[in-house]
Amino acid sequence: MQELQLIDAHCHLNFNAYKEDADEVISRSLEQGIGMFVVGSQSTTSARAVDYAARYDGVWAIVGLHPIHLFEQEVDEAEVEFRSRRERFDPGHYRTLAERPEVVGIGECGLDYHHRPSRIDEGLFRSRQEETFRAQIELSLELGLPLMIHCREAHEEVLRVLEDYRRRGQVLRGDVHCFSGTRDIAARYLDLGFHISFTGNLTYKPRVIEGGNGETLQDVARQVPLERLLVETDAPYLAPVPHRGERNEPAFVRHIAEKIAEIKGLTYEEVARQTMLNTRRLFGV
Ligand SMILES: [Zn+2]
Numbered sequence: 713m714q715e716l717q718l719i720d721a722h723c724h725l726n727f728n729a730y731k732e733d734a735d736e737v738i739s740r741s742l743e744q745g746i747g748m749f750v751v752g753s754q755s756t757t758s759a760r761a762v763d764y765a766a767r768y769d770g771v772w773a774i775v776g777l778h779p780i781h782l783f784e785q786e787v788d789e790a791e792v793e794f795r796s797r798r799e800r801f802d803p804g805h806y807r808t809l810a811e812r813p814e815v816v817g818i819g820e821c822g823l824d825y826h827h828r829p830s831r832i833d834e835g836l837f838r839s840r841q842e843e844t845f846r847a848q849i850e851l852s853l854e855l856g857l858p859l860m861i862h863c864r865e866a867h868e869e870v871l872r873v874l875e876d877y878r879r880r881g882q883v884l885r886g887d888v889h890c891f892s893g894t895r896d897i898a899a900r901y902l903d904l905g906f907h908i909s910f911t912g913n914l915t916y917k918p919r920v921i922e923g924g925n926g927e928t929l930q931d932v933a934r935q936v937p938l939e940r941l942l943v944e945t946d947a948p949y950l951a952p953v954p955h956r957g958e959r960n961e962p963a964f965v966r967h968i969a970e971k972i973a974e975i976k977g978l979t980y981e982e983v984a985r986q987t988m989l990n991t992r993r994l995f996g997v
């Protein structure tokens with residue numbers, strides 16, 4: 713393996729999209745000096761993330777239960793359709809996984825009000841998500857591991873939960889991944905001490921963010937201090953330009969770092985060096 717230049721802070725090589733060639737994809741990234749965090753979304757993919765991390769230097773695992781796996785539902789993502797299963801968060805099970813030395817964080821966990829199962833009571837839908845999110849925050853506090861937070865159309869509610877912990881004097885750390893919120897929302901996560909990461913959507917045509925003051929995602933990235941930024945692919949989803957529409961992979965994370973450099977008027981090397989340092993510090997790798 714080459715010395716690492718970048719770490720893709722969030723990818724899913726543990727998903728079926730890589731069933732045939734995950735090892736090739738990992739090797740291709742490591743040969744280019746790109747390490748990665750393989751992120752679990754339920755118990756099966758969390759276990760698989762740990763397996764990959766155990767086999768490769770430069771690959772680490774994050775384990776947790778994604779909010780879309782709490783109820784059975786059809787999920788139609790850009791490239792991958794799947795039926796999510798119903799899982800209840802079992803702290804003992806995830807604690808055992810998370811105690812493995814290859815595991816550097818808890819997640820992805822959070823709230824997702826975008827994907828909605830049919831025939832589920834709205835109150836139950838929300839309360840189950842929040843209680844599962846809180847259980848993973850508790851585990852992260854217990855083990856001293858940072859959080860990998862997923863949020864879709866629920867920033868106010870995620871912030872309410874995080875601010876609640878702060879009020880009680882509990883210090884949480886972590887990354888809010890695939891960020892697509894407004895400038896104000898970003899500022900509130902930063903104020904709580906969180907890092908923010910962007911995916912390939914940062915390389916797409918700028919669009920005004922809903923609920924903001926006319927700012928685009930690129931404007932938000934310009935505002936987030938480089939010291940608080942991480943880069944990620946969220947592969948297999950959201951491949952950056954010039955690979956848009958293809959299956960994404962960690963090696964493409966370079967394009968996110970290049971885009972951040974362009975937006976901030978810095979060199980690629982400056983962005984690579986600082987985001988690497990941020991990722992290493994936050995996750996202790
Ligand atoms: Zn996510």
Ligand SMILES: [Zn+2]
Nearest residue numbers: 722751820946
């Ligand atoms: Zn993800």
